[in-house]
Amino acid sequence: MNAPLNPVAEHLAGYNFAYLDEATKRMIRRALLKAVAIPGHQVPFGAREMPLPYGWGTGGIQVTAAVLGPRDVLKVIDQGADDTTNAVSIRRFFGRVAGVRTTDRTREATIIQTRHRIPETALREGQVLVYQVPMPEPLFKLEPRVSETTRLHALGDYGLMQVKLYEDIVQHGEVATAYNHPVMVNGRYLMSPSPIPSFDNPKMHMNPALQLFGAGREKRIYAVPPYTEVRSLDFEDHPFRPIRAPHACELCGSTESYLDEVITDDQGGRIFVCSDTDYCAERRGE
């Protein structure tokens, strides 16, 4: 893990830098600019078929390809880890088609593409966090028609979601959303934070880094600019409560980080370890 992951100096012959042609990148950058100007608003874009499958990060890949420059240092994580197979695959893709330097260090990266996590290490100004988004529409489970949800966003009518959370509380005593908990961005748009655990939601609020969201199959881009208010949807008497397993990491002892549960035998044995592998390794002095 400490060896350079992709010490490729040049990119794949026959393809433009970062795979997409410059006209496509320009189209995506325009969508990104609009997204940054209207925080939390989903901007349609002409997503392309990529050589990786829809649903496997094509939105994030296109956003990364559009903002990536030759001097960038790229980190790719899936489930918080750099060594999960899909993260390896995406990092290898950019190693091949862009030849950029890659890293597993959150601090060293200028662009971090992620699926399902926000790194534990606080991000700083100038960094870009690119989220892979499966379903950009936060209301889709309540209203599948895009024409209708578009109208609800225009009206700022998020009663459907408030009622859903209320019904959870009535039925279960608490909100039953454990991940992809909807957030209000800049007090205007309801937004899917992508399927990150609720634990990560507070990290989006007033984050110094630029947060970009790409949904390839659904052909939508949205963004949270640096230092933007991001509030998890809740009620005054039932405030939002991020959850993590109430344990310490078996490897680094952290009681702050988000933990993966690992089954060790068939007798109920289990341990908990940091989901963020870089954070854990750094704490262990690696």
Place this chain on the structure above:
Amino acid sequence: MYVSVKGGEQAIANAHAWLAERRRGDAEQPEITAAQIAEQLGLAVDRVMAEGACLDRDLAALALKQARGDGTEAAFLLRAYRNTLPRFGYTAPLDTGAMQVQRRVSATYKDLPGGQVLGPSFDYTHRLLDVALAGQNGEPPPAPLAEAGVEPMPRVTGMLAQEGLMARDTASDAEPPDLTREGLRFPANRALALQAMARGDEGFLLALGYSTQRGYGNSHPFVGEIRMGAVPVEFTPPELGFAIDIGDVVVTECQMVNQFAGNAETPPQFTRGYGLVPGQNERKAMAMSLVDRALRAKELGEELTAPAQDAEFVLYHCDNVESTGFVEHLKLPHYVDFQSELEKLRGIRARWAADRGETP
């Protein structure tokens, strides 16, 4: 003790090596070539070409070989490839009236100008497995040749329209939307819907078309005409300023004639359901024409009751490259979200038990 799962890169490389070996199969058997696939598995190639939205049979055959015969995977390979090609512009609309017809059948008229041409069809074959085909079968006896017809083959829908029985589709010079550049927008116009279905999944459209025949959507279809054959493709290079013929493509076109009850402004008449599919694929062209007509329900003021009439439902779900990606992504790691579900469920169960005076 917990051992971190490392070495993903090596695992991926090994898996791909195994895949390549599986693709080749038993080395005792001669390796199949893309050219053999293009010639001898032509309908599979046509389907890949249509769903891959890249009208190149040689590349479709290569994709099919690379995908070990998995049509959806092959279509995906082709889509990803076409996306890297430069776009020179748009061809003129195909004139299927000028088709060199290999097959043309009408179910609405016993005979009609140009006649019925059965062509290379499975229709009226008896589906008996031909064991003689299992090995190398030698050459089939040559099929009898007829003189090429010189009589024009006007479209049946045109003949109906002359009598005013068929609703005329209004011609428009408006620039049609381009699905590959803009993505779907709703309300989707018919051009966009037809684009999506032309590259949509045959199985999905077949099931939806079938559903309209079984009462899910009001449909009374007749096959006005199916035709299949090569049509010339014309393109106007900006530097020339006039159209040149850049080749032929084989397409299958189906015009489905449907009843329409009429309303205060319009007398009862027939309406058209239209299907056009690259290559030879009659099943899909027919299914597409049924779904096209079903999707026109709103425009024609018909009651919307069935899935096939719901444009968002049909068009958002007809693309198999999109749907296979999203369905199959479920096998990617989800343990972060699953972990938060576990903690949430444990918490809710503890409250549930406590409310009932039980210890969890």
